[in-house]
Amino acid sequence: MSRKVSSTITPYFVLKFGGSSVARPRGWKQIARAARAHAGRGEHPVIVCSALGGVTDHLEALIAAAEAGDTPTAALQGIWQQHVSLARELGLDADAVLGERLAELTELATAENHGPAWRARIFAMGELMSTTLGAAYLRHRGIEARWVDARQLLCAETDPAANEAQRYLSARCDHSRDPDVAAHLERESAAVTITQGFIARNDAGETVLLGRGGSDTSAAYLAARLGARRLEIWTDVPGLFTIDPRRTDRSRLIPRVTYDEAAVLGALGAKVLHPRCLEPVREHGIPLAIRWTSRPELEGTVIGDGDDNRPGIKAVTSRSKLCLVSMERDREWQPVGFMAEVATCFHQHGLSMDLISSSPSEIRATIDLGANPGAEALLPGLLKDLKSFCRPTLHQDLTCVSVAGSEIGAELPRIAAIMHLLGEPRIHLASHAADDTHVSYVVDERLGQDLAVAIHEALFCATDSVPLGPTWDELHQAPPSSVHRIPGSAVKGRSISA
Incomplete structure (x- = not known):
């Protein structure tokens, strides 16, 4: 050519x-x-x-x-x-x-x-x-x-x-x-x-x-x-899935998500896509498609805003390499400035608070060590300065498991019932996002993956609250004619083994 x-x-x-x-x-x-x-x-x-x-x-x-x-x-x-x-x-x-x-x-x-x-x-x-x-x-x-x-x-x-x-x-x-x-x-x-x-x-x-x-x-x-x-x-991989397919072959393809939903999934551990790549295309209204190199005839996941995107739970995600800083001080009713002091200290050390939970006598904040180069080396200095106004404790080797999508608040009773049935594992921090895109649980790393799979099984294997595609197992077993192709694909009808 x-x-x-x-x-x-x-x-x-x-x-x-x-x-x-x-x-x-x-x-x-x-x-x-x-x-x-x-x-x-x-x-x-x-x-x-x-x-x-x-x-x-x-x-x-x-x-x-x-x-x-x-x-x-x-x-x-x-x-x-x-x-x-x-x-x-x-x-x-x-x-x-x-x-x-x-x-x-x-x-x-x-x-x-x-x-x-x-x-x-x-x-x-x-x-x-x-x-x-x-x-x-x-x-x-x-x-x-x-x-x-x-x-x-x-x-x-x-x-x-x-x-x-x-x-x-x-x-x-x-x-x-x-x-x-x-x-x-x-x-x-x-x-x-x-x-x-x-x-x-x-x-x-x-x-x-x-x-x-x-x-x-x-x-x-x-x-x-x-x-x-x-x-x-x-x-x-063919696109975004309801859980990392390496955890269970019952993970299901998500055909469409909004920019915001994709950003949340990426930030919470969906490794197919990093959330930083979404802001530029969202600002300019550029559709983003996740395509499978081994099966180019498949449509995969399309990210963009549109009327065909239904709110609800889209995925269960997990991410490791987290630590949590617990900051305690004597109990005081409605203390003034505690959160400001904590935020200022983190800012001065170039560290971002990931998830936050607070009470009058304690603030807990996670730090995503995997997303912040050099963050681990900054922790000793942070803890030293925090001691000037509170009692900090560092908890390491943690995993965050999240149920993500949009309008998650409507699903909280169902999520709470599932956590109860799972025996209510020890949770270091629970967070319901202010933008109603996820509820997250920080647990010991050894529990994280099993907890994510158990929540996924309870949420997605009984009913579909949103339109979903085939399972990971079905995608690898089904002939090309039985899965959704891209209209007019130049390689339509051709099978390339995964």
């Missing part, structure tokens, strides 16, 4: 492919099919890719070895062998395509400065290598694809309150529409653009990362800045 792109090419479609998709030849074949289909309709697909699945683990091992003063030979070999193996399966010469990238990574690995800026550059190499290899593959398949550095498209916003780790490892970018971004892509004169997720630049031109869920967020930023018609997140 070779096609000269005019300066007025529209519309843009942004397609993000995760690590599991780009780590296998089957995933790249689907990327190529999608690119051809969009370009053939006169659309400009922007392919956003994560690092190959497993490479981030190698990069973390490389960082650990370098910081310990060891030579990270094993990690470098693991990264290189994974890319060599994939390149061979794609019919490419890894040395010719990625030799310069490996040399750059090797040089970074031997640098003496091991701060957050160095870590950001190391982690960025995963996406830089995967997209360099992917661009070569697409051109090898006859697709006019142009590799573009995401750091030329996305610039991080300056946050004076952020610490160094947050500035380099969990940055945020402006997502207002910007004609200059489209103009930059059009100057490349290619039918297809391939770029990186997870990375951007700061005002000084340094590499920064977008934190957990950064590749999804990158794609959303680009969709917003381009004014894209649609954002598609291609992954190794």
Whole structure:
């Protein structure tokens, strides 16, 4: 496929492919099919890719070895062998395509400065290598694809309150529409653009990362800045489910959710999608579809506002890596300023209170350690300063189990009855969200997963309060003709095994 792109090419479609998709030849074949289909309709697909699945683990091992003063030979070999193996399966010469990238990574690995800026550059190499290899593959398949550095498209916003780790490892970018971004892509004169997720630049031109869920967020930023018609997140699951399918094969596909519901599910542990990626598309009214790389004929989950979205319980979620700070002081009726003192102390230490429960003599607040880089290192200082006005206690190794959706208040009696039937496990904190999107229970980590599955069984296996799709088990057993396809799909009727 070779096609000269005019300066007025529209519309843009942004397609993000995760690590599991780009780590296998089957995933790249689907990327190529999608690119051809969009370009053939006169659309400009922007392919956003994560690092190959497993490479981030190698990069973390490389960082650990370098910081310990060891030579990270094993990690470098693991990264290189994974890319060599994939390149061979794609019919490419890894040395010719990625030799310069490996040399750059090797040089970074031997640098003496091991701060957050160095870590950001190391982690960025995963996406830089995967997209360099992917661009070569697409051109090898006859697709006019142009590799573009995401750091030329996305610039991080300056946050004076952020610490160094947050500035380099969990940055945020402006997502207002910007004609200059489209103009930059059009100057490349290619039918297809391939770029990186997870990375951007700061005002000084340094590499920064977008934190957990950064590749999804990158794609959303680009969709917003381009004014894209649609954002598609291609992954190794068919969409959002009523519970993590790894916990039970009775988990059911959720066909449609609103932006707000999807944001809540992501914030509460639905790992398919990170909530930070929703704000840009919601603000610009861009539909977001979660697609299954292994079965591209399936519709999956579509996120957007519309009259066909019915309120009610949509899912049971769980997330670990939480801690809870209990802050007590002598009982006083309607104390003035206690919450303000606590909030100020958290703010001064750059920590966010996740869930909160309060009484006149005690405030409890959770901290999501997984969502806040460097948060664990800040806890000793927080506890020290809290002691000036209360008695803090740190509880660790906790999990939050949430029942999420919209208008949850109407379902509280049913949820309470289920908790009673389950024996009322010890709960460190219970929270009913002020926006009525979830009720959450913080429990010991060892109880979390079993509690989530038990609540799900009670809520979803007897009746449907909202329209739901097939179960995880049915999706893997049913022939393609028995599941919901995308109308007019270019691959309709074709079965690709999961």
